[in-house]
Amino acid sequence: MGDVKCAFLVQRPQYKGETSRLALTHALAYQTVEILLEDGDTVTPTLNFVGEGVLGLTKGQKAMEAYGITSTESHLKNCLLVDLDIYVCKEDLDRFGIKEDQLPDADEMGAEKKINVVPFSTIQKNMEEANHVLFF
Amino acid sequence: MGKLAMGVYPGLVGSACYDFALKLADAAANKGHKVSIWFSGNATGSVKAHQKHLKDYSTGEKYLTSLLERGVEICTCEACTIARGVQKPEGIEKIKWSAMHWYLGSIHAADRVLHIGGE
Numbered sequence: 001m002g003d004v005k006c007a008f009l010v011q012r013p014q015y016k017g018e019t020s021r022l023a024l025t026h027a028l029a030y031q032t033v034e035i036l037l038e039d040g041d042t043v044t045p046t047l048n049f050v051g052e053g054v055l056g057l058t059k060g061q062k063a064m065e066a067y068g069i070t071s072t073e074s075h076l077k078n079c080l081l082v083d084l085d086i087y088v089c090k091e092d093l094d095r096f097g098i099k100e101d102q103l104p105d106a107d108e109m110g111a112e113k114k115i116n117v118v119p120f121s122t123i124q125k126n127m128e129e130a131n132h133v134l135f136f
Numbered sequence: 137m138g139k140l141a142m143g144v145y146p147g148l149v150g151s152a153c154y155d156f157a158l159k160l161a162d163a164a165a166n167k168g169h170k171v172s173i174w175f176s177g178n179a180t181g182s183v184k185a186h187q188k189h190l191k192d193y194s195t196g197e198k199y200l201t202s203l204l205e206r207g208v209e210i211c212t213c214e215a216c217t218i219a220r221g222v223q224k225p226e227g228i229e230k231i232k233w234s235a236m237h238w239y240l241g242s243i244h245a246a247d248r249v250l251h252i253g254g255e
Contacts, residue, residue, distance in 0.1 A: 132251075134143065
């Protein structure tokens with residue numbers, strides 16, 4: 001079967017519901033799926049944020065202090081640390097007045113990946129190239 | 137025949153999506169397709185056994201039991217389930233408990249994926 005590409009598309013704001021968070025944790029699980037697959041088989045996810053899904057991604061979150069739960073920021077950093085490709089729609093960031101430098105990185109953890117702020121056309125390309133698109 | 141992987145996230149009560157998912161799985165299994173269902177989020181509350189079917193509410197148990205008897209593979213997210221206070225011994229028999237990579241594994245094997253992302 002080889003590699004199966006999955007595009008995770010997050011359309012809902014973080015913290016408002018559970019499923020926008022579950023998109024991150026499910027995408028992260030690509031790191032451990034290989035124990036269930038044949039040799040050489042892989043799952044490659046992309047994590048794409050569009051529409052209201054771009055809300056709740058900024059750095060400096062205090063979710064543990066406020067709600068007693070891990071923050072979306074920490075999940076994003078973990079995703080970067082395991083080389084997961086993250087794409088955030090530039091048009092939607094602009095629409096909500098969010099600047100690119102407000103998004104977190106995981107430099108202090110040693111991650112090489114950065115969040116990619118991209119036009120929607122790039123996210124559409126990710127969807128077209130994926131074997132499966134998962135809407136959250 | 138084909139392989140269908142379903143991811144179901146909405147809760148049993150309060151959304152028609154869950155009901156739809158089980159009926160679609162039933163139709164696919166009846167046609168001879170191999171079906172797998174992954175429960176995550178609020179859908180995991182539906183794996184608790186001994187549900188009473190009150191007619192004002194959707195019910196999952198009798199449909200899940202029927203699907204399991206016909207070879208449909210059903211797995212619940214263990215973390216999501218225990219976070220809702222449901223322990224494995226209280227669950228419907230033959231439903232698997234695992235982590236999120238189980239869903240990605242079933243996606244890898246599937247010809248088609250139907251992902252119902254929830255509310």
